[in-house]
Structures are given as C-alpha cells and as structure tokens.
Amino acid sequence: MRRSPATGDLAPRLVRSPYDGLMIGAFAGLGLQISEDALYVFNAAGNGFGAGQVSAAMQIIGTRAVSGLVQHVLFSAVFCAGLMWLIGRGEGRHRLRGLLLILAAMLVHNGWDNTAAYGERLAGAAGLFLILIILFIVGLILLTVTFRLAAPQEQGWLRAILAPEADRGLLTEAEVEAAASGYRKRRAYRKSIRGHHDRKAAKHVLEAANDLAQEVARSGGRDTEAVEHARAEVDRLRNRK
Structure with a gap:
C-alpha cells in the first residue's frame, strides 16, 4: 500500500514535538467543537415546534462557550501531545507519560459525556453541578501540566536558534x-x-x-x-x- 504524501512527508516535518501536537490538537478540537455547536443550535431551534428559537440557540451557545475550553479543545490537545510522546517525538523516552496523558484525556472526555449519570450516583440532583466543577478544575490542571511538560523542548530549540545572534x-x-x-x-x-x-x-x-x-x-x-x-x-x- 502506498504511503500518503501528507502523512509520510509533511507530518514528520510539521509535527515535530509534543508542543506541536498540543497546538494542532487544540485547533482540531476547536473545529469539532464549533461543528457540534452549530449542530446543537440547529437541533435546538427545531424543538418545541419552532417556538423560542432564538432563546434556545443562545442558551446552547452560552453553555457551550463556557465549557468549550475544557471539552473537545482540551481533549484533543492533551491527547495529541500524549501521542507525540508515545511515538517518541519528545525529548528523552517518555512513552509512559504519553500513554498516561492519552488515558487521562479519554477519562475526562468520558466524565463530560456521563455527567448526569455520575452526578446522580455521587450526590443526587446536586451531584451534576459537583461533577461539572470537578471536571472543569481537573481539565484545567491537566491542560496546564501538559503545556508545562511540552514547552521546554520548544523553548530549548528557540534558545539554540537565537544563541548565534547573541554571539x-x-x-x-x-x-x-x-x-x-x-x-x-x-x-x-x-x-x-x-x-x-x-x-x-x-x-x-x-x-x-x-x-x-x-x-x-x-x-x-x-x-x-x-x-x-x-x-x-x-x-x-x-x-x-
């Protein structure tokens, strides 16, 4: 089977580090998030026999805008950064780190997909809000940790490029x-x-x-x-x- 030029030639040159994976994953997740938002708004406008379309659409947009950073944008960013470590693109051998980040992104995604079920089991009606707060905090922590782990390699390359300019x-x-x-x-x-x-x-x-x-x-x-x-x-x- 012939190898695709895009994946065979461009990917190794353009996606060189976990930091690249983090950025590309974030924008890929953002694209999916926007597509889902548009789909949900369209479906919401059709509910209730077309009554209250604007208010239903604005409610969906507001809710998704608040939670968007810690949903598909975060899942994809952390997952892709972890994938780069898993395939050996990061400094040193950190394949276990990559695997753990991939699993963490999948677990947080699962948490968001099942907030109602987990919240009900945890604390009844109030459990939903508790689960949302926990997932929001855990997601931001996970994204921050991933960024801090991925940035040093990119920063090291930048120092190496600028060192001759100091000389x-x-x-x-x-x-x-x-x-x-x-x-x-x-x-x-x-x-x-x-x-x-x-x-x-x-x-x-x-x-x-x-x-x-x-x-x-x-x-x-x-x-x-x-x-x-x-x-x-x-x-x-x-x-x-």
Missing part, C-alpha cells in the same frame, strides 16, 4: 533567555529594566527576536533577505527614540 552581538544572553521562556520570565525580564521607554522597547525587541527565530528556522540557518530584515528590525526597535 554576534545582536541580542544579549538575557534577551535570548527571555525570548525563549514563558510569559512569567518575559515579564520578569521587562520589569528588571528601568524606565518606561526602555521597558517598552525591551518588549518590542523580544517580539522581534521571536520573529527572527522564525525566519532563521524557516531559512534553515541561511542568511536570507528575510533573516537580514528581521535582524535589522531588532536593531531598529532597540535604537528607536
């Missing part, structure tokens, strides 16, 4: 570290700089450094016109009055 004097070591780190470290770096103007400039330099890293990665390390433009942009933002 050539375009960026400082502190800027490379901040650009390759999460929101908290970036904010801490900006707060360490005195003066509103310099702090604002530092924010723009970090954003430009990330743009530069994307261009360097896209060019395969070659000094293309796009890379040189990105470097010039870092200089311009740093020296802007």
Whole structure:
C-alpha cells in the first residue's frame, strides 16, 4: 500500500514535538467543537415546534462557550501531545507519560459525556453541578501540566536558534533567555529594566527576536533577505527614540 504524501512527508516535518501536537490538537478540537455547536443550535431551534428559537440557540451557545475550553479543545490537545510522546517525538523516552496523558484525556472526555449519570450516583440532583466543577478544575490542571511538560523542548530549540545572534552581538544572553521562556520570565525580564521607554522597547525587541527565530528556522540557518530584515528590525526597535 502506498504511503500518503501528507502523512509520510509533511507530518514528520510539521509535527515535530509534543508542543506541536498540543497546538494542532487544540485547533482540531476547536473545529469539532464549533461543528457540534452549530449542530446543537440547529437541533435546538427545531424543538418545541419552532417556538423560542432564538432563546434556545443562545442558551446552547452560552453553555457551550463556557465549557468549550475544557471539552473537545482540551481533549484533543492533551491527547495529541500524549501521542507525540508515545511515538517518541519528545525529548528523552517518555512513552509512559504519553500513554498516561492519552488515558487521562479519554477519562475526562468520558466524565463530560456521563455527567448526569455520575452526578446522580455521587450526590443526587446536586451531584451534576459537583461533577461539572470537578471536571472543569481537573481539565484545567491537566491542560496546564501538559503545556508545562511540552514547552521546554520548544523553548530549548528557540534558545539554540537565537544563541548565534547573541554571539554576534545582536541580542544579549538575557534577551535570548527571555525570548525563549514563558510569559512569567518575559515579564520578569521587562520589569528588571528601568524606565518606561526602555521597558517598552525591551518588549518590542523580544517580539522581534521571536520573529527572527522564525525566519532563521524557516531559512534553515541561511542568511536570507528575510533573516537580514528581521535582524535589522531588532536593531531598529532597540535604537528607536
């Protein structure tokens, strides 16, 4: 059987890490969530012989919007990140981690599909709301843990890409570290700089450094016109009055 070009050639290049799996899974889940929302709204509008269509649709949209983050978006994101570890795309051998995340995503999905049944067994009529709160909290914790486990590999690649820019004097070591780190470290770096103007400039330099890293990665390390433009942009933002 011939191998599909999309899965055989594109997937290994585009889906390289658990972080990629997390992002792609989240958007895939979002697409499914929106499709389900549209289907539920259509069905709700047809109930009650067409009476109260707008209120029924708005109720569905409101309910699904509140719970959407911890439903299909979360399930798919965690599952796909776990799949990347399971097939060996993450740093080190963390196949057990991947398997556990896949099982966790499936269990949370099962919990959402059976909230009424589990809630009734747990605490009667009030059990439904208790189960919803528990699933909401557990889902957010699971997503946060998965993100923190997946981010270091991506951040390490970013440091490696920007390290030569520090060697050539375009960026400082502190800027490379901040650009390759999460929101908290970036904010801490900006707060360490005195003066509103310099702090604002530092924010723009970090954003430009990330743009530069994307261009360097896209060019395969070659000094293309796009890379040189990105470097010039870092200089311009740093020296802007």
